[in-house]
Amino acid sequence: ETGVTQSPTHLIKTRGQQVTLRCSSQSGHNTVSWYQQALGQGPQFIFQYYREEENGRGNFPPRFSGLQFPNYSSELNVNALELDDSALYLCASSLHDGFEAFFGQGTRLTVV
Amino acid sequence: AQSVTQLDSQVPVFEEAPVELRCNYSSSVSVYLFWYVQYPNQGLQLLLKYLSGSTLVKGINGFEAEFNKSQTSFHLRKPSVHISDTAEYFCAVVDSGAGSYQLTFGKGTKLSVIP
Numbered sequence: 001e002t003g004v005t006q007s008p009t010h011l012i013k014t015r016g017q018q019v020t021l022r023c024s025s026q027s028g029h030n031t032v033s034w035y036q037q038a039l040g041q042g043p044q045f046i047f048q049y050y051r052e053e054e055n056g057r058g059n060f061p062p063r064f065s066g067l068q069f070p071n072y073s074s075e076l077n078v079n080a081l082e083l084d085d086s087a088l089y090l091c092a093s094s095l096h097d098g099f100e101a102f103f104g105q106g107t108r109l110t111v112v
Numbered sequence: 113a114q115s116v117t118q119l120d121s122q123v124p125v126f127e128e129a130p131v132e133l134r135c136n137y138s139s140s141v142s143v144y145l146f147w148y149v150q151y152p153n154q155g156l157q158l159l160l161k162y163l164s165g166s167t168l169v170k171g172i173n174g175f176e177a178e179f180n181k182s183q184t185s186f187h188l189r190k191p192s193v194h195i196s197d198t199a200e201y202f203c204a205v206v207d208s209g210a211g212s213y214q215l216t217f218g219k220g221t222k223l224s225v226i227p
Contacts, residue, residue, distance in 0.1 A: 004155075033214060042202050042217030043156070056212025090155055099144050099163060099206050099213055103156040
């Protein structure tokens with residue numbers, strides 16, 4: 001059974017740039033959720049993708065967008081990066097009607 | 113929307129001593145609760161979950177938690193901690209809206225095990 005994998009593990013970007021983070025879901029899981037974890041905080045829900053469409057969104061601006069592909073993998077895109085976007089970004093996969101989410105190792109994004 | 117409060121941001125404890133990490137949630141009709149552990153520079157690993165049934169839930173690494181509906185609590189316990197338990201622990205509740213299920217997390221409790 002393949003777990004959730006994220007790439008890259010670390011990334012440094014300049015304010016105003018755009019970034020794409022990638023996630024491969026666990027085998028058999030059809031739903032992917034993204035979370036942002038700022039330093040010293042708990043993860044916050046960004047959005048969820050199911051059947052290649054956004055299926056729920058947290059309190060994040062439109063410059064946070066995503067994609068899901070037919071193989072259930074997903075991308076998180078952030079435009080016009082701000083310093084406050086510096087955080088650990090976590091991807092979690094699950095079954096659509098399942099409550100149990102399995103997390104990847106995360107991508108540490110630093111915006112300078 | 114659901115909310116989760118972890119009452120202690122840091123908990124130091126001596127090795128082989130018992131520990132309790134406290135978590136309270138906002139009340140709702142259906143409650144599904146989780147504890148996750150995060151080791152430094154890593155993602156989240158599921159420790160245990162409460163979906164229904166017995167209020168005492170056993171998880172990995174010797175941890176257990178008790179669901180208390182009247183006190184809206186889901187405290188995590190371990191009778192004897194090890195150095196390797198040093199990590200950050202997050203309590204989470206399932207929040208549903210617009211057809212999706214997402215997790216709402218507490219701010220975390222850093223457990224430091226002292227040799």
